[in-house]
Amino acid sequence: MTEDNSRELYDRALSVLPGGVNSAVRAAIEPYPFFVRKGEGGHVIDADGNRYIDWVMGLGPLLLGHDLPEPVRAGIQRKASEGPMYGTPTEVEVDLAEFVVRHVPSVEKIRFVNSGTEATTSAVRLARGYTGRNKIVVMQGGYHGAQESTLVEGDADDPKPSSAGIPESFAEHTLPVPFNDEDAIRDVFEDHGDDIAAVLTEPILGNYGIVYPEEGYHEFLREITEEHGSLLIFDEVITGFRVGGLGCAQSEFGVTPDLTTFGKIIGGGFPVGAIGGRAEIIEHFAPTGDVFQAGTFSGHPVTMAAGLETLKFAAENDVYGHVNGLGDRLRRGLTDIVADQAPSYTVTGTDSMFKVIFTREGPSGVQRTPEDASGDNREQGSDSLEEQCPAGCRQDPTCPRYDYSPKNAGDVKNAETERWRRIFWRQMKEQDVFLSQNQFECQFVSYGHTEEDVEETLEAYKDAL
Structure with a gap:
């Protein structure tokens, strides 16, 4: 993956724009942001021709995706x-x-x-x-x-x-x-x-x-x-x-x-x-x-x-059925992945919004047998994740994650925000998945996204987590 054109554009931008950007959050990616040339459906293509599944969607306005009906x-x-x-x-x-x-x-x-x-x-x-x-x-x-x-x-x-x-x-x-x-x-x-x-x-x-x-x-x-x-x-x-x-x-x-x-x-x-x-x-x-x-x-x-x-x-048209269905599929898939690979993390979101928050603490009683990598045979205990919110945190007091899930902004700020930004974001980008530029901004599903986009993204999360 080459980023020569984005690097050159950022060098030019630094000479004429404060921080090289027109909105501060765009500079969160280090050492420099990639520059987008165009969008197609649920994807963006950058100045170097690299194609990414886009879950930022302009930070929310693009309900229909980049290709307008x-x-x-x-x-x-x-x-x-x-x-x-x-x-x-x-x-x-x-x-x-x-x-x-x-x-x-x-x-x-x-x-x-x-x-x-x-x-x-x-x-x-x-x-x-x-x-x-x-x-x-x-x-x-x-x-x-x-x-x-x-x-x-x-x-x-x-x-x-x-x-x-x-x-x-x-x-x-x-x-x-x-x-x-x-x-x-x-x-x-x-x-x-x-x-x-x-x-x-x-x-x-x-x-x-x-x-x-x-x-x-x-x-x-x-x-x-x-x-x-x-x-x-x-x-x-x-x-x-x-x-x-x-x-x-x-x-x-x-x-x-x-x-x-x-x-x-x-x-x-x-x-x-x-x-x-x-x-x-x-x-x-x-x-x-x-x-x-x-x-x-x-x-x-x-x-x-x-x-x-x-x-x-x-x-x-069935826009909300489509985006909410994909959002639910994403959050359910992420919930399973997190339970297996990062049990302290919290999946959040509703309808066509989603995010994984890198919370530092979570239920401790989940165990897997060595032969069961999928986690389906977890031992039951007071901290079992079997009864957790299945598709994003709903602040349910009966959920085993309830005491650990973020209730306010301070809880999110105490998460592993630097790991998310400095390591995880780039790992996802290297797998052609574009996520919001920091731990705090949410991510969005559009009418232009497909089931294939969801499955590719879940596989990328598995690898990056």
Whole structure:
């Protein structure tokens, strides 16, 4: 495998781009990232002609894969041929808005923007403007874009900026708590309840290795925010139109937030973001309300066409059956492999999301007879893996992995993150499998992937683990 062209391109990029990249995570691969020339189905081909099974999928937007179905491609090309943009409303943005309102339980009205970061920034501003309060509760390790209100680390007693360039005074209004920790939520509401504008959370942590919620956690968030007159904001930039199908993750969990932020899939692979929710709240955006929000490229007609055609195709074809079926097959296969070769590791994910977290501790009572390499004749014991979650961690208290599976971002951070990045990732790449660039970003199945892609990937995991 040659990487000469990627190395040359990176050398050029270092001269004109900070770190040689336009998004920090892309530089995580050492000594340099490979440069992609094009995508085909569930694969990418790099600048040197190397072909990889692609489980990154643009970090989530590509539900349909790299080869768009003909109706989707035609709809995008038709809109692009009519002109780039106009600075006035177009019919297609109304069409996409109507589609989202029909399918997502919490959304009565929606405002389109240009990125997930812009969506969460606007949602936080809207929550503060609507409630007249200042403080926002976020989950430690949850990612809500590159914005001042959420680039905050520490805890609720000592929040501080997680990036240079953010004034300490900004962080004072952000209260980080561990995901899945009801007591921590109760404490911040007891201390700051009268000034909490909103709780902002991903339904499933998607930038910290995929952490599933404990049963009842989101229902608890719904109850305590209503009790205190605060808003509940679901950040579905990652999970939107991927988990729970067209109803998004909130429909799968049966919890209706006040506001939802979207990105990625809702734009069909083009730059996009959106804020949806109860009409009485969304109406506080300008021009009908007092919360300013505007953008030159918001509701861009080509992006709106891409999002609408993608979601229509998913609604009219068995897209979710295909991607969720492959996702389930992947996670079940990984669960078996991990049980045999790395019993301390944790398989996570749901629907078309998956990841193996290199957790350091796990059940210790699993044994195999020497003649049974498959592990089918494991001896039963208190730590037997026979009753584990079969297709990704569900935070099931009866699962033998329950005490060891990550419950929050801190648990993932304590995993073998450097081994994942420095050794495992390259071992998978050498077997032509492209995984997300670090332990924290999740991986995605697309409509362009096949059963053969799954089987080849499982064989690569067997070898690399």
